[in-house]
Amino acid sequence: MIQENLLLIVSLLAAVSMLAMLSEKLKISYPILLVIAGLVIGIIPGIPIVSLHPDIVFLLFLPPILYAAAWNTSWRDFWAARRSISMLAFGLVFFTSTAVAVIAHLLIPDFPMALGFLLGGIISPPDAVAATSVLQGIKVPKRVVTILEGESLINDASSLIVFRFALAAVLTGRFTFMKATTDFFMVAGLGIAIGLAIANVLYAVHKFLPTTPSIDTALTVISPYLMYIAAEHYHFSGVMAVVSGGLFLSFRSHEIFSYNTRIQAYSVWESLIFILNGLVFILIGLQLPQIITGLEQYTWVELIFYSLIISIVTVIVRIVWVFSGSYLSCFLSNKERRMKWENDFLIAWSGMRGVVSLASALAVPLTLANGSAFPHRDLLLFVTFVVILFTLVFQGLSLSPIIRWLDIKEEENEEAEHEVVIRLRLAEAVLNHLQTNYADELNRIDAYTRIKDRYERMAEIANRRLMREEKEVVTPHFLPKYRRMLLELVTIRRNELYKLRNEKHYSDELLRTKEHELDLEEARLNEGRV
Structure with missing residues (x-):
């Protein structure tokens, strides 16, 4: 059993690497290609069924992905755009949940409003990875990227809280608005407090104890899990703990890390996040065969109709909210800088769903408290999968042409x-x-x-x-040619280093040191700094 699972994991990692290379060749964002590939692989006869447990997704994948996103987010930019981010991360989540609840209740027979809010809480948050990975390599205004990244950091917490309350309403049949509101602020606020408390302890460890680059790097990998598990243990928001702790340590990182720690940690985290993101999105695609096993009571026409209508509603609701919220922010505050409508539309169109939605749907229990089957569970899973597929593939593939069509450029x-x-x-x-x-x-x-x-x-x-x-x-003619010349000089020295290695007169340690120096110089030049 262990050997079979290990072989499956290694095979998935190899598939992720191959598909990522193919996405580079095809100029397609790799999450889109991985979801489609996972779907195709999943319907191949003889492929083992991959069961994705929601607790594993939340615990294994979510903390490091959110932590890396928080680490790469500028606190200053985040705070400057806090009004826009809050309106999307909180207001839009609740608005989307309500709209989906109403539409699902009216559209699907015997689908109560509580289940509608449960579905809304599941599909309301855009993914923290999907939007940024789709926009990667595309030059867009910095404020747009800041808002999208900031939204994706916080909306997971608000949507999961909506999910918890809606699930409790389905299981118990009771819902109190005042209690839900109080619990929302308590769960989010105490999650932030736990995250900041652990971050301050880690800050002191990094700053005052005799750590090494390897120890510092290992602690950065452990940190998000400490924050998430500690907050969830007390039934507070692990997401808000990770985000707040990550933002704090990122803001103070220049005080606690040496240059070699930063170089080493950056390389480790870049590889780790690539592997986790790749596995998550290919596993999303592999879930469909398992999801459709319990949908015999619906026809394919009904399933596709329900799913597409709800997918379209989530897209339209986001567009309406973004444009109305943008005008409202400027009306309420004279200091708020009005963005171009093209940038507003880009934000509205970048609402791709991903791993949090799937994990939330899988977290719906199999049975109610009385032992009876949870109503419409398989339908919830199928609709969630289609919304992820629709937003990720349709919106993701159309994003680059829309940016060119609207002539959106980086400022x-x-x-x-x-x-x-x-x-x-x-x-x-x-x-x-x-x-x-x-x-x-x-x-x-x-x-x-x-x-x-x-x-x-x-x-x-x-x-x-x-x-x-x-x-x-x-002038555009000088710097590129000058940079090419410097890179050529690096290549000349590297070739000479290879000749020295073949002469076997010099120690490998010394040659590796010189090679590392050339690697750093080449990396600096390739990043455009001379």
């Missing part, structure tokens, strides 16, 4: 000017330090003089760019 002017200002400030800081502490060496030693001259040139070029006096230094 680079302010960022470019800020980069020049930062470069100038850094160069001036270096020059001040050299002149204060190494005045004698600057007059006697050529090596010191060359360093001073280099930073003086950097400061001079930055000043001219800010004054718009030397535009030729930033």
